[in-house]
Amino acid sequence: MAASQLLLLSLLCTLFVHQCHAACAEVDSDTEAVAGKGFKLGCVSCKLRSEVESTCVIEWFFRPKGEVDFVHIYTYSSGVASIENEEFIDRVDWNGSRMSNDIQDGSIYVLNITFNDTGTYRCYFNRVLIYPNHEYINIVSKLVHLNVVAKATRGTASIVSEVMMYVTIIGLQVWLLIEMIYCYRKISAAGEEALREAA
Structure with missing residues (x-):
């Protein structure tokens, strides 16, 4: 195979891989969890300008059913997770984008769901878009209304x-x-x- 053909094939492969990594679909989270089991709280925010470099910090908040205020429960930034509320210690795992500071999937996985976990969860994407001459801060907020049941319903x-x-x-x-x-x-x-x- 000629060198020019190898170069063309390499460029096509690079373009194809780049397009695959850029694919993103915003899907709503499930809203019904079964007590005693694990549950994925989904939160996806696609970046509209994939060619712009960015960093992102994810924050999760929880408002129990019947309460007024949200409490901070989780933060994820640059591959480092921090559980902010003692009720969620050893119960929350990162389930979103990995190996990148440009996070588009900010999902978490909650272990051993209890009825006390019923309520509203809010995730924040604190995204900083890095342009040549300036930085632009974009904050996206999404809500998940979670209902915990004793047995899964169809x-x-x-x-x-x-x-x-x-x-x-x-x-x-x-x-x-x-x-x-x-x-x-x-x-x-x-x-x-x-x-x-x-x-």
Whole structure:
């Protein structure tokens, strides 16, 4: 392979990898956790200008159900996590972007969820966009309303999907049976006609 072809292939691979890393989709967090199990509190904020270098600090706050004020529970910056509230010590793990100061996924994982964890969680993306001549601070806030239940409940969408799956399977089997009967009759009629012609 010529050197120019190798160079072109290298540039294409670099471009492809860069585009893959830049992909980001903001998906809402689940909102129902089961007591005694772990739960991922999702929080994603995509950076609109992927070519601009930036740093980001993530902060999580919690407001228990029935309370007015939020309490600071977690901070993540430059690969270092800090649990800010004693009720969450040894219960929170970082579940977001790794190996980068340019964080777009600020999700955390809470271990051993209890009913006391029911309430509203707020995550802040404190992002600093670094331009050649100045820096721009962009703060994004997202809320997750968490409900803790004793046993997992199935959502309406899940039930409807399962019913539709069974209806589709049964419908396809009936259609296949009708097609088999139709084909059998056609073959049988053709065989009888061939016998009459031979006679």
